[in-house]
Amino acid sequence: MAAKQKDTYKIFTEFLAEQKQRMTNQRELILKTLCKQKKHVTAEQLYEILKKTDKSIGHATVYRTMKLLAEAGIARELNFGEGSVRYEPDTDNTHHDHLVCVDCGENVEFFDEEIEKLQNAIAEKHGYKLQDHSMNLYGTCSKCQEKKSN
Amino acid sequence: MAAKQKDTYKIFTEFLAEQKQRMTNQRELILKTLCKQKKHVTAEQLYEILKKTDKSIGHATVYRTMKLLAEAGIARELNFGEGSVRYEPDTDNTHHDHLVCVDCGENVEFFDEEIEKLQNAIAEKHGYKLQDHSMNLYGTCSKCQEKKSN
DNA sequence: TTTACTATTGATAATGATTTTCATTATGCA
């Protein structure tokens, strides 16, 4: 864990350096705080959390930094059709997609190698070089199904 | 084609009636215009197109009607991460997902039965009753790959 | 058909998320 955190810090620093940008206290704090989150957070939610540590941090800095982290491949943007983007840490070897309950928002992360292969095959068939994908499954979780049948 | 259009009109009318809502000239025009589109359009784009026919149509009516069409299962909302929602007609038997070029926006529609099956299996495995999904593959189309290699 | 009721519309204001602007502050290097 400490190792992983150091990794993302290093990755981010190098990413920044590549385009003559600098690591700063704010960026470091945002990275550290994102990595701590158990759930997928919006920039706004992260901002609220960050303010507890750094009273003076600004909205713009959070939004800007999340964009950078996404570009650097450290954060992944998720869009569950809620109107705002959510973020999750996206360290190596942890790719997954999401199964979301349309009633309670509860969600499950899954990885299906077979699907990933098929996606690659589809892209290739059409002459595309695949770079990324988003796959969200929407349904009703068992708890909410029960609630409804009452 | 004439048959299909009559179908969606009927479906929409019945959907509206179910909740004591009415078919109107504006709603009919919006439905007809959506069905004519070859590409996935945003509500704003559709509004611009509609104004050519009905000078007095309002923004709100277009947004409201698109929501209704989506609820009625006649239109499908697509989110390619652009900041605005796109719509496409979603008549029976035409489900598909999208492969989008991140450089030029060109996109291909595809349907992979195997993936659809696997998605169902995943939902089932986690106790979810699957209702919908969105799957977008992002990559570089062959044309843009060439352009880059120059 | 009149009347009374209800739904729809479009202009406009409001909202919410995100981005831009810009003066101020911090950082890295000569």
Added chain:
DNA sequence: TGCATAATGAAAATCATTATCAATAGTAAA
């Protein structure tokens, strides 16, 4: 140390979408 450049935060601006509301149109009963 001192300049050149990048980053920050407050506030304004933007963009997509939604809510408000008075005016209009459709429906159905009398």
